[in-house]
Amino acid sequence: MKGKHLLKVSDNRVAYELTIRRNITIIRGDSATGKTTLLEMMDACLRYGEESGIKMECDVPVAVYLTDNRKGDWKSQLQEYEGSIVFIEELNAFVKTKEFAEYVSGSRNYYVLITRWSLKNLPYSVDEIYKLTEKGKYPGTRKIYNSAEHYYSAGYLAMETQADKVVTEDAGSGYEFYDELCRRKGLVCETAAGNSNVIACMRNNVDQNVLYIADGAAFGAFMDDCMLYMDFYTKNRCALWLPESFEYMILKSGILEMTDIARLLENTYDYADSERFVTWERFYTDLLVQRTRNTVKEYSKRKLSNYYKGQHTVQLIMQVMPSEIQDIFR
Secondary structure, three states: OOOOOEEEEOOOEEEEEEEOOOOOOEEEEEOOOHHHHHHHHHHHHHHHOOOHHOOOEEOOOOEOOOOOOOOOOHHHHHHHOOOOOEEEOOOOOOHHHHHHHHHHHOOOOEEEEEEOOOOOOOOOHHHHEEEEEEEEEEEOOOOOOEEEEEEEOOOOOOOOOOOOOOOOOOOOOHHHHHHHHHHHHHHEEEEEOOHHHHHHHHHHHOOOOOOEOOOOOHHHHHHHHHHHHHHHHOOOOEEEEOOOHHHHHHHOOOOOOOOOOOOOOOHHHOOOOOOOOOOHHOOOOHHHHHHHOOOOOOOOOOOHHHHHHOHHHHHHHHOOOHHHHHHHHO
């Protein structure tokens, strides 16, 4: 499945608008924030149509998987929804399993998971975690309008001191690039060797000033742990920076000098088919590998070519970074 899809659900009391653009979207929030109401309205509309008094609009099919409407095992039922946006209620514990994660990785559906859990088996983006927010009432009516807002602030989460160490979740080319920057600056660079290990690195470096770098495209499940630790234990001595991915930065830098790159990056949802790419990071990696094959710029995720360590190339990539990050490496 591809594309960006606007979903509208409304009755005479309340209205929701959500934009779904990746294969995994998380909607979080405490009780009484409208999550259950949204699901129940959608389910009633699907069951009873116009008789429900509910209107639902979307350019692709929409399905709802509640805990009380399962006719068989979850996999059999989800297979009936091919090419749909599937909303799944949080009480369905199967969303926490490795089996579900494997199923999603090759699925033709988009999934919207209504959950307060951090789903460690699923690689979902920090930018696709939302909370429902009441925006006010429609003019001249009592109907309440709700939309989705980002749950976390994107980008750079700053610290109050200058970093003396950098830790990357990447152990391959991304790490090699940042290690090169750190070597020039006289900083220590280490790898956490995976998203799940970043929080352990925070615990081990609590007395140091550390910048942590992870690909935001697949770091959503680990944000809670990291944010909690940063809030209560590091005393503003660490920072977390979440670029979309290292490959995205290379593509964004203009190194490839291809006219369609800007369009592919701006409208990734129209090109990153969920059946092939479980995250946008994998789409960007595939794109970069394909476009540089058998050239001096040939890219490998495991081992970084010396081309990407050259002074001119490094400067182009650094220009994509926020100014706070550039200052650390200058």
